[in-house]
Amino acid sequence: MAAPMPILAPVTRATRPLQRSILTVLGQGVRFVARDRQTDRQTDCGKRIARRRARNGLPCAVARHWLSSFVLGAVVASALLYYSFLDRHVDGNNMLGFTGREARLAGRVREMEEQNQLLRRQLSISQSHLVAAMRNSNHTPTQYQQTQDHNGRCPNQEADVPKCEVIHVAIVCAGYNSSRSVVTLIKSILFYSKNPLHFHLIADSVAQVILQTLFYTWSVPQAEVSFYLADNVVPDVSWIPNKHYSGVYGLMKLTLPKILPDSLQKAIVLDTDVTFATDIAELWKIFGKLGPKQAIGLVENQSDWYLGKLWKKHRPWPALGRGYNTGVILLQLQHLRELSWGQLWRMIAEKDLITLLATSLADQDIFNAIIKQHPYLVYNLPCQWNVQLSDNTRSELCYTEVTNLKVIHWNSPKKLKVKNKHVEFFRNLYLTFLEYDGNLLRRELFGCNNTKTSVKERELSKLNEEDPCYEFRRARVNSLRTHLYFLDYDYEPSSDGNDITLVAQLSMDRLQMVEALCKHWEGPISLTLYMSDAEAQQFLSYALGSEVLSGRKNIGYHIVYKEGSFYPVNFLRNVGLQQVNTPYVFLTDIDFLPMYGLYPYLKKSIQVLDLDSEKKALVIPAFETQRYRISFPKTKAELLNMLDMGTLFTFRYHVWTKGHAATNFQKWRTATTPYKVQWEPDFEPYIVVRKDIPEYDTRFVGFGWNKVSHIMELEAQGFEFVVLPNGFVIHMPHAPSFDIAKFRSSAQYRKCLKILKNEFITDLSKRYNKQFELETS
Numbered sequence: 001m002a003a004p005m006p007i008l009a010p011v012t013r014a015t016r017p018l019q020r021s022i023l024t025v026l027g028q029g030v031r032f033v034a035r036d037r038q039t040d041r042q043t044d045c046g047k048r049i050a051r052r053r054a055r056n057g058l059p060c061a062v063a064r065h066w067l068s069s070f071v072l073g074a075v076v077a078s079a080l081l082y083y084s085f086l087d088r089h090v091d092g093n094n095m096l097g098f099t100g101r102e103a104r105l106a107g108r109v110r111e112m113e114e115q116n117q118l119l120r121r122q123l124s125i126s127q128s129h130l131v132a133a134m135r136n137s138n139h140t141p142t143q144y145q146q147t148q149d150h151n152g153r154c155p156n157q158e159a160d161v162p163k164c165e166v167i168h169v170a171i172v173c174a175g176y177n178s179s180r181s182v183v184t185l186i187k188s189i190l191f192y193s194k195n196p197l198h199f200h201l202i203a204d205s206v207a208q209v210i211l212q213t214l215f216y217t218w219s220v221p222q223a224e225v226s227f228y229l230a231d232n233v234v235p236d237v238s239w240i241p242n243k244h245y246s247g248v249y250g251l252m253k254l255t256l257p258k259i260l261p262d263s264l265q266k267a268i269v270l271d272t273d274v275t276f277a278t279d280i281a282e283l284w285k286i287f288g289k290l291g292p293k294q295a296i297g298l299v300e301n302q303s304d305w306y307l308g309k310l311w312k313k314h315r316p317w318p319a320l321g322r323g324y325n326t327g328v329i330l331l332q333l334q335h336l337r338e339l340s341w342g343q344l345w346r347m348i349a350e351k352d353l354i355t356l357l358a359t360s361l362a363d364q365d366i367f368n369a370i371i372k373q374h375p376y377l378v379y380n381l382p383c384q385w386n387v388q389l390s391d392n393t394r395s396e397l398c399y400t401e402v403t404n405l406k407v408i409h410w411n412s413p414k415k416l417k418v419k420n421k422h423v424e425f426f427r428n429l430y431l432t433f434l435e436y437d438g439n440l441l442r443r444e445l446f447g448c449n450n451t452k453t454s455v456k457e458r459e460l461s462k463l464n465e466e467d468p469c470y471e472f473r474r475a476r477v478n479s480l481r482t483h484l485y486f487l488d489y490d491y492e493p494s495s496d497g498n499d500i501t502l503v504a505q506l507s508m509d510r511l512q513m514v515e516a517l518c519k520h521w522e523g524p525i526s527l528t529l530y531m532s533d534a535e536a537q538q539f540l541s542y543a544l545g546s547e548v549l550s551g552r553k554n555i556g557y558h559i560v561y562k563e564g565s566f567y568p569v570n571f572l573r574n575v576g577l578q579q580v581n582t583p584y585v586f587l588t589d590i591d592f593l594p595m596y597g598l599y600p601y602l603k604k605s606i607q608v609l610d611l612d613s614e615k616k617a618l619v620i621p622a623f624e625t626q627r628y629r630i631s632f633p634k635t636k637a638e639l640l641n642m643l644d645m646g647t648l649f650t651f652r653y654h655v656w657t658k659g660h661a662a663t664n665f666q667k668w669r670t671a672t673t674p675y676k677v678q679w680e681p682d683f684e685p686y687i688v689v690r691k692d693i694p695e696y697d698t699r700f701v702g703f704g705w706n707k708v709s710h711i712m713e714l715e716a717q718g719f720e721f722v723v724l725p726n727g728f729v730i731h732m733p734h735a736p737s738f739d740i741a742k743f744r745s746s747a748q749y750r751k752c753l754k755i756l757k758n759e760f761i762t763d764l765s766k767r768y769n770k771q772f773e774l775e776t777s
């Protein structure tokens with residue numbers, strides 16, 4: 001019985017060239033076929049072959065597969081011919097050791113190689129002609145093309161989020177610092193988003209006040225905001241010992257299925273220290289990939305924390321593999337409720353706390369312990385959805401492989417100062433949104449039946465754009481984005497009931513006055529700053545770097561972001577006035593420095609003059625110097641001496657005498673007790689009053705009549721004006737403001753101001769049934 005033919009025949013000296021030639025053809029054929037099939041198996045739904053077939057239609061596809069079959073058949077035939085001649089003897093007379101038949105076969109194989117190459121070139125040319133012809137004709141879509149939707153997607157590709165589908169985002173935010181950082185996160189989301197958004201903010205009482213005001217004044221059409229008081233669920237997690245710097249609020253995400261409404265079935269949960277670099281809808285549509293049992297979508301932790309190798313005797317909480325980071329979470333809320341989530345996490349936490357005693361990474365430790373016991377709950381998100389920049393991170397393993405980063409997570413206590421070789425790139429991305437003008441994010445989403453009209457829009461619709469004073473009237477109804485308590489604030493009024501807050505407003509060019517003011521006034525201050533987003537960050541750096549300012553927690557800094565061409569002076573004053581938590585206010589301007597000891601002197605005067613039961617306004621006489629550096633008078637006697645020497649003057653004595661003439665400076669020089677003065681037209685003193693006085697009229701913007709109108713309304717209400725004999729403020733010199741320059745140079749500006757004055761006087765007379773003289777000149 002003959003021995004079976006080997007699968008690979010032995011290579012002899014005679015057969016080696018022929019076999020090498022055959023294998024060359026075989027390799028080319030296999031590579032050609034493999035390349036054709038590999039193109040069909042592209043991971044992104046065969047995008048390239050889909051585009052090619054969509055252009056060329058069915059004929060090109062058939063031509064390619066016909067060519068593949070031809071080449072493969074030729075290779076097989078060549079192999080059979082080769083093996084059929086292997087049992088022949090080698091002709092010793094042949095120069096290459098071939099038999100005559102082998103030599104002829106080798107020639108045939110070479111001819112076949114050449115024919116294959118020629119055929120491939122001809123088919124390539126034909127294919128190019130066919131593509132050009134189909135591009136130039138209005139051909140009917142092929143059957144393959146008809147299986148794709150109008151966006152060119154393959155049937156099994158995940159669908160895009162519908163244009164008007166609302167994306168729900170849940171964020172835990174507590175305290176002053178988090179209220180700042182969450183704004184940058186929200187800016188990055190709004191910048192890329194094309195869908196309506198609903199933010200669910202779990203906030204403490206401090207953050208709720210700040211963020212409610214911010215979102216109300218921001219008026220972003222495509223964003224809705226709901227607040228949930230964190231204090232309601234603090235008892236659910238406060239029993240857990242936690243070493244993390246976030247405190248009890250770092251555990252709050254465990255309570256989301258409970259605190260969020262039952263009607264909300266899923267939400268994206270974010271830490272405040274993440275920054276988006278793409279449309280959040282891309283993350284939202286991943287919900288469609290979660291299996292029936294998967295309820296939590298997370299990115300794997302990018303540090304070795306849960307491996308327990310960071311230091312000796314490091315005992316992390318149990319985790320699956322490297323564990324997961326909870327800075328970005330897809331949460332199937334309804335599924336978790338069905339699993340009795342509250343009972344599940346509590347039981348696992350109690351068990352692990354017996355041996356581990358406390359959490360180190362807050363809710364993240366407990367989430368990982370749950371996943372360790374119930375791994376079916378987790379869906380692994382791609383790493384680019386949470387690129388973690390902590391001290392021990394190995395995130396470069398993610399972003400060296402993934403070029404399209406989605407979310408940056410500053411999950412180190414050092415935040416922007418974290419050590420990372422690529423930190424400058426990430427920091428620039430963060431700073432882009434930190435300093436981005438939030439007013440530019442008020443984009444309308446057309447076609448989503450968003451019919452709600454804001455108060456601002458209704459007021460603007462009443463204005464006549466042909467009115468020469470239209471810009472003044474528009475400035476009055478502008479909704480100016482306002483961030484209250486930009487820095488930490490911690491002050492409780494004194495128990496004597498006579499406490500008083502200094503209220504002032506400023507722009508960036510007066511920032512240097514804040515330190516000097518703090519040295520002269522030790523009491524609480526409410527400052528409103530009119531700044532751009534970028535300037536607000538400069539102020540933050542300045543305040544945190546100042547020994548004087550960083551040591552004061554009784555100053556409320558409120559940022560009103562720039563918008564429009566006028567300085568909204570009375571709007572700024574009202575913001576500062578609204579945030580006062582003492583019974584009395586001292587209404588002044590940032591350019592004035594109070595005398596040393598004015599704060600205790602005013603508290604004592606309030607008590608003596610019984611401001612609580614009577615309508616009184618205490619007048620503090622105002623003076624000015626034209627020198628940038630003076631020896632500030634410590635007493636009234638020193639001030640009078642400087643007044644006599646010409647170092648000081650009564651405020652605006654040579655420019656606007658009527659503004660302070662009613663104070664009666666001549667009488668003040670010798671006064672030892674408070675004295676009453678009568679109101680006069682254009683009187684605008686700096687006063688101490690109860691905080692429940694009328695607000696400033698916001699029709700007055702820029703320069704002119706902004707304080708005068710307020711004092712006039714106090715007169716209409718029947719207030720008495722009482723001058724204090726031993727108190728004073730001094731105006732420090734500065735460059736003229738842009739608004740006063742416009743007032744001096746523009747006749748139309750002055751004309752509009754006169755119109756606004758008379759309108760105010762008319763309204764005031766009607767409101768209080770008291771006649772004031774209109775300006776006619």
